[in-house]
Amino acid sequence: MKHLLSTESLSAVDAVRILDTAEEMAAVGEREVKKLPALRGRTVVNLFFEDSTRTRISFEAAAKRLSADVINFAAKGSSVSKGESLKDTAQTLEAMSADAVVIRHWASGAPARLAASDWIDAAVINAGDGTHEHPTQALLDAFTLRRHWSRVAGRPSLGGDLAGLRIAIVGDVLHSRVARSNLWLLTTLGAEVTLVAPPTLLPVGIDSWPCRVSFDLDEVLATGPDAIMMLRVQGERMNAAFFPSTREYTRTWGFDDERLAALEASAGKDTIIMHPGPMNRGLEISSAAADSPRSTILAQVRNGVSVRMAVLYLLLSGDDSAQPTPAQEATV
Amino acid sequence: MSTPRYLIKGATTAAGETGVDFVIEAGRIAERGRSLSASGVVVVDADGLVLLPGMVDIHTHLREPGREDAETVETGTRAAALGGYTAVHAMANSMPVADTAGVVEQVYALGRRAGWVDVRPVGAVTIGLAGERLAELGAMAQSRAAVRVFSDDGICVSDPVLMRRALEYVKAFDGVVAQHAQDPRLTAGAQMNEGAVSAVLGLAGWPAVAEESIIARDVLLAQHVGSRLHVCHVSTAGSVEIIRWAKQRGVNVTAEVTPHHLLLTDELVRSWDPVYKVNPPLRTNDDVTALREALADGTIDVIGTDHAPHPSEHKECEWAQAAMGMTGLETALSVVQHTMIETGLMDWSRFAEATSILPARIGGVAPQGRPLKPGEMANLTLVDPAARWTVDPHKMATKGRNSPFAGLELPGAVVATFYAGHATVLEGRLNTPHPDAQGD
Numbered sequence: 001m002k003h004l005l006s007t008e009s010l011s012a013v014d015a016v017r018i019l020d021t022a023e024e025m026a027a028v029g030e031r032e033v034k035k036l037p038a039l040r041g042r043t044v045v046n047l048f049f050e051d052s053t054r055t056r057i058s059f060e061a062a063a064k065r066l067s068a069d070v071i072n073f074a075a076k077g078s079s080v081s082k083g084e085s086l087k088d089t090a091q092t093l094e095a096m097s098a099d100a101v102v103i104r105h106w107a108s109g110a111p112a113r114l115a116a117s118d119w120i121d122a123a124v125i126n127a128g129d130g131t132h133e134h135p136t137q138a139l140l141d142a143f144t145l146r147r148h149w150s151r152v153a154g155r156p157s158l159g160g161d162l163a164g165l166r167i168a169i170v171g172d173v174l175h176s177r178v179a180r181s182n183l184w185l186l187t188t189l190g191a192e193v194t195l196v197a198p199p200t201l202l203p204v205g206i207d208s209w210p211c212r213v214s215f216d217l218d219e220v221l222a223t224g225p226d227a228i229m230m231l232r233v234q235g236e237r238m239n240a241a242f243f244p245s246t247r248e249y250t251r252t253w254g255f256d257d258e259r260l261a262a263l264e265a266s267a268g269k270d271t272i273i274m275h276p277g278p279m280n281r282g283l284e285i286s287s288a289a290a291d292s293p294r295s296t297i298l299a300q301v302r303n304g305v306s307v308r309m310a311v312l313y314l315l316l317s318g319d320d321s322a323q324p325t326p327a328q329e330a331t332v
Numbered sequence: 333m334s335t336p337r338y339l340i341k342g343a344t345t346a347a348g349e350t351g352v353d354f355v356i357e358a359g360r361i362a363e364r365g366r367s368l369s370a371s372g373v374v375v376v377d378a379d380g381l382v383l384l385p386g387m388v389d390i391h392t393h394l395r396e397p398g399r400e401d402a403e404t405v406e407t408g409t410r411a412a413a414l415g416g417y418t419a420v421h422a423m424a425n426s427m428p429v430a431d432t433a434g435v436v437e438q439v440y441a442l443g444r445r446a447g448w449v450d451v452r453p454v455g456a457v458t459i460g461l462a463g464e465r466l467a468e469l470g471a472m473a474q475s476r477a478a479v480r481v482f483s484d485d486g487i488c489v490s491d492p493v494l495m496r497r498a499l500e501y502v503k504a505f506d507g508v509v510a511q512h513a514q515d516p517r518l519t520a521g522a523q524m525n526e527g528a529v530s531a532v533l534g535l536a537g538w539p540a541v542a543e544e545s546i547i548a549r550d551v552l553l554a555q556h557v558g559s560r561l562h563v564c565h566v567s568t569a570g571s572v573e574i575i576r577w578a579k580q581r582g583v584n585v586t587a588e589v590t591p592h593h594l595l596l597t598d599e600l601v602r603s604w605d606p607v608y609k610v611n612p613p614l615r616t617n618d619d620v621t622a623l624r625e626a627l628a629d630g631t632i633d634v635i636g637t638d639h640a641p642h643p644s645e646h647k648e649c650e651w652a653q654a655a656m657g658m659t660g661l662e663t664a665l666s667v668v669q670h671t672m673i674e675t676g677l678m679d680w681s682r683f684a685e686a687t688s689i690l691p692a693r694i695g696g697v698a699p700q701g702r703p704l705k706p707g708e709m710a711n712l713t714l715v716d717p718a719a720r721w722t723v724d725p726h727k728m729a730t731k732g733r734n735s736p737f738a739g740l741e742l743p744g745a746v747v748a749t750f751y752a753g754h755a756t757v758l759e760g761r762l763n764t765p766h767p768d769a770q771g772d
Contacts, residue, residue: 107651112604
C-alpha cells in the first residue's frame with residue numbers, strides 16, 4: 001500500500017491490519033508518554049483545500065505522536081488562493097521533500113489525481129475529497145464498531161472483522177463521502193449495511209451497491225440494527241429542493257427524542273448511535289441522542305487519532321509486515 | 333496560381349470498385365477510368381487504398397480568434413488536412429463570439445489564407461452565446477462567409493421561444509440551427525454521466541434526460557414551424573430513439589455523433605484523468621451500442637468530431653477544474669473505421685455518406701461531398717485501410733494534446749488529401765497549402 005485513496009479499493013486484509021495497528025496505537029495513547037519515535041525525521045504535510053478543523057487536528061496529533069514533522073498548508077491564506085494549481089502546489093511540496101501528503105479537497109478525485117501524477121512521489125492520504133470518499137473516517141468508524149462488536153459478541157477485537165454486524169447509515173447519502181467510504185469498508189469487513197434516506201438524497205445508480213436501501217427510518221430501527229450512523233445534513237440542500245423543510249426532514253429522517261425513546265423501550269438491544277461530526281443538533285440528531293450513553297461520537301474522535309497514526313505508520317514505514325510493530329519499537 | 337496535375341493509380345472506390353484511375357487537373361477531376369496515363373503528372377500509387385470524397389467536419393473548434401494558445405485556424409486546419417478533411421465547420425464559441433458578420437468573415441478569411449481546407453464559420457444563434465437575443469443571423473448568412481449553420485454550441489439554446497424563433501428565422505436563407513442539447517437546470521455543476529459510475533465516484537451527475545428532453549422539444553418545434561434542425565453530438569440511447577421517432581414522423585432533423593462517443597464509456601472516468609472529460613459526457617456501453625447502430629442505419633446521419641483542443645494546464649488539474657473537450661480531427665477516420673467498419677456495421681460507402689456527402693449537404697458546402705466524377709471539384713481523401721498506428725498526441729498537428737485515444741492502436745491512415753485539386757497531404761505527411769491560399 002503506497003497511498004490511501006479510497007476504501008473501495010482497500011482489501012479486507014489491509015483494513016484489518018490498519019485496525020489492528022490502530023489498537024496498538026490506542027494503547028500507546030493511554031501511556032503517560034504518548035509519543036513514539038517511529039516517524040522521526042519524516043515530513044507530513046496537511047494540504048487542506050477545504051476548511052476542516054477536526055480532521056486536520058486529528059491528523060496533526062497523529063503525525064506528532066509518531067514524531068513526524070508536520071507542515072500545515074491551508075488553501076486559504078496560501079498561494080493556492082492566488083490561483084496556483086494543484087500541480088504547482090504538489091511540485092512545491094515535492095521540492096520540500098514531503099514524505100506524506102494528507103489532502104482534503106472540495107473536488108472529488110483530487111487525491112487520486114495527485115497520486116497518479118508524476119508531480120509528487122510522497123504517499124498520498126485522502127482526508128476527504130468532495131463527495132467521493134473519506135477513508136480514514138470510515139476506518140475510525142470501523143474501529144469503533146469493531147470494539148463495540150467485540151463487546152457485544154464477546155469476541156476479541158484484534159484480528160477480527162465485522163461479520164454479522166448490522167448498520168444503518170441515515171441521511172444525505174448523495175453528498176456524503178463518509179457514507180460511501182463506510183459502505184465499501186464495512187461491507188468488505190462483512191457487515192450488513194442499510195442506507196436510509198429520502199429518495200432525493202440517494203444517488204442514481206445505487207442499484208449495484210452492496211446494501212439495502214430504505215426510505216423508512218422507523219421500519220429500519222424496528223429491525224434492531226447494532227449501530228445507527230447519522231450523516232450531517234446541510235440546511236442549504238433545502239433550497240435545492242432535496243427536501244421541503246428542515247422540520248419535515250427531522251420528523252422523517254432525524255434521530256429525534258421519540259426515536260431515542262423507542263430505542264430505549266425496545267428491550268435489551270445494545271444499539272450505538274454514531275455521527276462523523278460536525279453535528280447539526282436538532283436537525284439530523286437530537287441533543288438527547290447525541291449525548292446519550294449510546295452515543296459513540298466522542299469515542300469516534302478519540303479513535304480517529306489512533307487510526308490516523310496507524311495509516312501514517314503503515315504508509316511511511318514501508319509495506320513489510322515483518323517489521324517490528326511500533327509498540328515493540330518503543331520498548332527498545 | 334495553378335495546382336499540379338495528379339494521376340491516382342489503381343484506387344478502390346467507396347462502392348468497392350477496384351483499380352480505378354483518376355486524373356486531377358486545375359482543381360477538378362479531369363478523367364476517371366482504367367489504365368489511364370498522362371505526362372507531367374504527380375503519380376500517386378493507390379493500390380489497395382480507398383479513395384473517398386473529402387471529409388467534411390460539421391463540428392470543429394478552431395479557437396481563433398481569442399484562444400490562439402489552444403489552437404489557431406492554421407494549426408487546426410493542418411490537423412484537419414492530416415485527418416483527411418477538406419472542409420470544417422468552425423464553431424462560434426471563439427472570443428469574441430462569432431455572432432457578427434465581422435467575426436465570421438475574419439474566420440473565413442483566416443481559413444482562406446491558411447489554405448488547408450474550406451473553413452466554414454458557424455454563426456452564433458444568440459448574441460455572445462448568452463441565450464437572450466438573436467444574433468444577426470441574416471447578416472452572417474449574407475456575409476462573404478455565407479454562413480448556413482448556426483449554433484451556440486457549448487451552450488444550449490434552452491429558451492423554447494428563442495429556439496422557435498431561430499428555427500423559423502433561418503428558413504429565410506436555408507439555414508440550420510445546430511443544437512447543443514443540454515438542459516442547463518438539469519446539468520448545473522454536472523461533471524460526468526449520471527449512473528453507476530458517478531454514484532461511486534461522487535461526481536455530480538449529467539443525466540441522459542437532460543439531453544433527451546431538449547431533443548424531444550426541439551424536434552417538435554422543428555415540426556411545428558417546418559424548419560430544419562441539426563442535433564449536435566448525440567450521446568444517449570434515448571436520444572437515438574427520439575430522433576428515430578421524429579424522422580419516422582417526417583421531421584426535418586439530422587444528427588451527428590462524435591468518434592469518441594462511438595468508442596469510450598464513463599468507466600474511463602474512474603481513472604480521474606480529465607482527458608476523458610467532455611461535453612456531452614462519455615456514457616455507458618449500452619449508449620455506445622445504440623449510437624453505433626444508429627449511425628449504421630442512418631438515424632444518426634453524420635460524424636462530427638467536436639474537435640476541442642485545450643492547453644495542457646486546463647487538463648493537468650482536478651477533474652472538476654478541468655476543461656471539457658477532446659481533440660479529434662486526426663483520429664476520427666481511424667476511430668470510425670475501428671468501431672464501425674471493422675465491426676461490420678457499415679461499409680466505406682456509408683462512411684463517405686456520414687463523413688462527407690451528408691455533412692456537406694447539412695452545411696450547404698456546395699463543392700464538397702460530391703461524386704467522384706469528371707468535372708467535379710477534386711476534394712478527395714485517400715485512405716490506407718490496412719495501416720495500423722499508435723496514437724501519439726505529441727506527434728499531432730493540432731496544438732491540443734488532449735486526445736483520449738493516446739496509446740491506442742488504431743486501423744486506417746490518411747495517405748493523401750486533395751483539397752480543390754491540390755494535395756495538402758501526400759504520403760501521409762503534410763504537403764503544402766493550396767497555392768491559391770496566399771491570394772485570399
